[in-house]
Amino acid sequence: MTAPRLPVRTRAAMFLRLLAVQGAWNYETLMGNGIAFAVEPALRLLPGGRGGDRYRAAIARQNGYFNANPYLAGLAVGALANAELSGDPTDRIERFHTACCGPLGSVGDRLVWAGWLPACSLLALMAFGLGMRPAGVVLLFLGTYNIGTMALRYWGLHAGYREGLRVASALGAPLLRQGPAQVARASALLAGIAIPLAVRGVIGPAHEALEIVFAAAAVGAVILARFNGRVEGWRLAVVALALFILISVVR
Amino acid sequence: MMTLALGLIPLTLLGAVLGLDVVSFPQAMISRPLAAATLAGALMGRPGHGLIVGAVLELFALETLPFGASRYPEWGSASVVGGALFAVQPSGTPGALTAAVCAALFTAWLGGWSMVWHRRLIARWAAGMRDALTSGSCDAVTGLQLRGMTSDIVRGAIMTWVALMVFVPLQNAVLAQWSFTAIESRAAVVICAGAVAGGAIWKIVHTTKGTTWFLLGGLAGGSLLLLVT
Numbered sequence: 001m002t003a004p005r006l007p008v009r010t011r012a013a014m015f016l017r018l019l020a021v022q023g024a025w026n027y028e029t030l031m032g033n034g035i036a037f038a039v040e041p042a043l044r045l046l047p048g049g050r051g052g053d054r055y056r057a058a059i060a061r062q063n064g065y066f067n068a069n070p071y072l073a074g075l076a077v078g079a080l081a082n083a084e085l086s087g088d089p090t091d092r093i094e095r096f097h098t099a100c101c102g103p104l105g106s107v108g109d110r111l112v113w114a115g116w117l118p119a120c121s122l123l124a125l126m127a128f129g130l131g132m133r134p135a136g137v138v139l140l141f142l143g144t145y146n147i148g149t150m151a152l153r154y155w156g157l158h159a160g161y162r163e164g165l166r167v168a169s170a171l172g173a174p175l176l177r178q179g180p181a182q183v184a185r186a187s188a189l190l191a192g193i194a195i196p197l198a199v200r201g202v203i204g205p206a207h208e209a210l211e212i213v214f215a216a217a218a219v220g221a222v223i224l225a226r227f228n229g230r231v232e233g234w235r236l237a238v239v240a241l242a243l244f245i246l247i248s249v250v251r
Numbered sequence: 252m253m254t255l256a257l258g259l260i261p262l263t264l265l266g267a268v269l270g271l272d273v274v275s276f277p278q279a280m281i282s283r284p285l286a287a288a289t290l291a292g293a294l295m296g297r298p299g300h301g302l303i304v305g306a307v308l309e310l311f312a313l314e315t316l317p318f319g320a321s322r323y324p325e326w327g328s329a330s331v332v333g334g335a336l337f338a339v340q341p342s343g344t345p346g347a348l349t350a351a352v353c354a355a356l357f358t359a360w361l362g363g364w365s366m367v368w369h370r371r372l373i374a375r376w377a378a379g380m381r382d383a384l385t386s387g388s389c390d391a392v393t394g395l396q397l398r399g400m401t402s403d404i405v406r407g408a409i410m411t412w413v414a415l416m417v418f419v420p421l422q423n424a425v426l427a428q429w430s431f432t433a434i435e436s437r438a439a440v441v442i443c444a445g446a447v448a449g450g451a452i453w454k455i456v457h458t459t460k461g462t463t464w465f466l467l468g469g470l471a472g473g474s475l476l477l478l479v480t
Contacts, residue, residue: 025275056386213445219446221449249425
């Protein structure tokens with residue numbers, strides 16, 4: 001049995017619900033409830049409709065433990081909707097539910113959290129450093145980030161529903177295989193340009209202090225890089241700035 | 252105090268909405284410092300001031316990417332606090348940026364803890380609804396989702412309001428005693444932010460082959476732009 005073509009209204013409802021897939025994120029089921037919430041509009045098409053036995057059984061299956069990157073969760077949502085509507089065996093659906101957490105988490109995290117987000121952030125910081133107006137910087141950041149992530153969410157839902165439980169092949173798409181490395185290279189290039197420009201943008205007219213600031217920041221960056229994640233720089237910065245404030249007040 | 256509490260309502264509402272965006276809905280990254288602090292500054296009539304704080308906090312935020320179940324600072328309401336604190340001070344006030352950024356970082360730290368508590372609260376609600384959820388009740392699934400998002404809005408609002416109630420008078424008291432010059436004060440903040448951002452970028456990109464050359468190329472381009480702009 002093949003899954004029926006989803007009505008546009010159902011697809012739209014699933015897509016909108018995907019935006020809230022982490023709305024009930026918790027340490028017991030992680031985003032499991034969100035997955036059931038996002039699949040639910042498709043499950044109304046099951047024989048017996050909303051409240052029917054198959055509908056209730058499917059909802060119960062989907063709201064268990066689940067984790068993935070939120071921007072790639074659409075792949076799982078689409079695939080699970082297809083599997084339920086196709087009448088795939090329950091044990092296969094449950095195995096898929098468990099098995100796809102890892103790949104969807106690691107691929108999505110590398111592509112979005114460690115790739116696309118820093119790249120968009122650095123692009124906007126570069127625009128700030130070059131003197132772009134506040135509205136322009138914000139729109140540039142939000143525009144680039146959301147064009148990418150909305151497209152990813154839409155593609156994920158579409159590809160997941162098309163492939164069903166064979167969706168693992170979609171994870172081999174060139175975007176997901178080579179995308180993180182390409183975005184990392186772009187981020188490195190942007191970082192080299194954006195960070196010095198942003199530092200100058202914040203310093204403002206006090207350009208005589210720039211050389212000292214760059215030198216001190218570079219030394220600090222090298223030290224933090226050598227710790228390679230064992231120390232969180234922002235926590236050290238809180239302590240350093242609090243001490244700086246204290247000295248300024250009491251001296 | 253009453254006037255301050257009421258005056259903070261618009262910022263509190265902004266912090267609530269941006270706190271929701273961090274994880275629950277819609278993760279459009281309006282809650283990232285560049286956007287959130289600028290919006291807070293705009294609400295105070297000075298978007299440019301908000302953007303400066305936003306840029307500094309964004310440099311810090313490059314280090315703290317929101318991977319799944321890891322603990323990370325909550326930048327949405329924190330950036331509203333930072334942007335608003337800097338925007339209310341007259342231009343050129345020595346120490347204003349330092350105090351605003353430090354307050355925002357503290358708020359982000361506490362905000363990260365508030366997210367942990369919030370997630371535990373949702374887990375308790377989910378445990379209380381276990382029978383309904385395992386029997387496939389759509390109302391239970393939707394109800395838990397809505398409760399999670401509503402409580403996240405409340406969490407963001409409380410974080411923003413409490414932080415502003417504490418930091419507005421504290422900032423005024425600190426700035427009245429401030430002794431470093433404006434240049435020294437800004438330099439301290441920017442050195443910290445630049446160092447954290449540099450270390451963070453290396454951590455993100457160094458595992459990919461060839462990125463060192465891209466970073467060096469970018470630095471060369473950045474240096475050239477510093478000279479010509």
